[in-house]
Amino acid sequence: MTRLILQDQAAGLCNLVPYRRKDFARVFTIASGKPRVGKTSVVVNLAAALAQNGQRVLLIDENPCHNNICTSLGLQSRFDLLHVIHKDKTLDQVLLRGPENITVLSAMRGIHALSKLSSPEQDWLVKSFSELTESIDIVLIDTAMAGTTHVLPLSLASEQVMIVISSSAASITGAYALIKIMSQEYAKQHFLILVNKTDSEIEALAIYQNLYKVARRYLSITLEYAGYIPSDDRLRNATQLCKPVSEIFPSSQVAVCFRYLAQNILRSSPDTSNEGIERFMQRLIMTSHLSMANFTV
Numbered sequence: 538m539t540r541l542i543l544q545d546q547a548a549g550l551c552n553l554v555p556y557r558r559k560d561f562a563r564v565f566t567i568a569s570g571k572p573r574v575g576k577t578s579v580v581v582n583l584a585a586a587l588a589q590n591g592q593r594v595l596l597i598d599e600n601p602c603h604n605n606i607c608t609s610l611g612l613q614s615r616f617d618l619l620h621v622i623h624k625d626k627t628l629d630q631v632l633l634r635g636p637e638n639i640t641v642l643s644a645m646r647g648i649h650a651l652s653k654l655s656s657p658e659q660d661w662l663v664k665s666f667s668e669l670t671e672s673i674d675i676v677l678i679d680t681a682m683a684g685t686t687h688v689l690p691l692s693l694a695s696e697q698v699m700i701v702i703s704s705s706a707a708s709i710t711g712a713y714a715l716i717k718i719m720s721q722e723y724a725k726q727h728f729l730i731l732v733n734k735t736d737s738e739i740e741a742l743a744i745y746q747n748l749y750k751v752a753r754r755y756l757s758i759t760l761e762y763a764g765y766i767p768s769d770d771r772l773r774n775a776t777q778l779c780k781p782v783s784e785i786f787p788s789s790q791v792a793v794c795f796r797y798l799a800q801n802i803l804r805s806s807p808d809t810s811n812e813g814i815e816r817f818m819q820r821l822i823m824t825s826h827l828s829m830a831n832f833t834v
Contacts, residue, residue, distance in 0.1 A: 561813030564676040566695035570711025574703045575733045580679040585781030586799035588638040592674045599681040611779030618647025628665040651825035667815040694821035699729035729763040741765030764798040
């Protein structure tokens with residue numbers, strides 16, 4: 538089954554008004570089956586588009602220091618999730634303040650430690666994150682690359698997973714392999730698909746439809762087309778300047794596409810009811826025991 542959250546783009550952009558905040562934050566994991574599809578750039582620029590639309594965004598970064606979210610935003614991370622787990626720092630002391638309504642949490646070392654937490658440590662971590670409930674509307678998670686046969690717990694715990702693909706055959710086959718594992722081994726049934734680094738939406742839709750046809754034939758899942766991001770040197774230039782593209786080139790087509798993507802994911806249908814950050818952390822701790830034994834990056 539496929540769902541297209543498409544609408545007239547001009548009409549959609551006329552309605553770029555802040556969404557009414559819900560009682561609970563929505564959690565989205567952004568993943569890919571292969572490297573070099575522009576996943577981190579998507580996370581940073583999607584966050585900026587959401588923030589400009591009135592959303593308060595928390596970015597959870599699972600990647601090592603090179604080419605991660607902090608690097609993309611010109612931030613330096615001295616502390617991370619592991620400092621919170623060890624009670625060396627509070628969560629508020631670890632969070633980095635990014636542009637506008639964006640906050641960043643470095644989490645790679647902490648994710649490694651989740652499966653080893655005692656019950657009191659689990660309770661401490663869940664309590665720490667529950668205090669964010671009133672200050673965060675959207676959580677975007679930039680996942681590290683897993684091995685070809687393993688899935689990381691952040692992907693399993695999230696309300697929704699968005700898979701970033703490009704036009705390369707390796708990207709598409711890698712995405713299909715990741716979706717297959719998550720659906721058959723961990724019962725994930727719904728995936729958002731974003732086509733990045735493409736020449737046009739016509740090409741993006743063709744790429745999406747090819748992936749959908751294969752998935753429909755072999756897997757019992759729902760794919761939802763979330764949008765596309767065109768290839769544009771201005772996006773690369775913005776990244777080199779450690780700024781979101783919408784801040785430097787707000788009228789560019791790539792900035793428009795990120796604003797459109799932000800609208801689309803807010804309209805997408807969640808896999809579960811909005812259970813908030815506290816419930817997300819509880820699921821994250823549980824899923825860490827499922828997959829961290831085979832964790833590879």
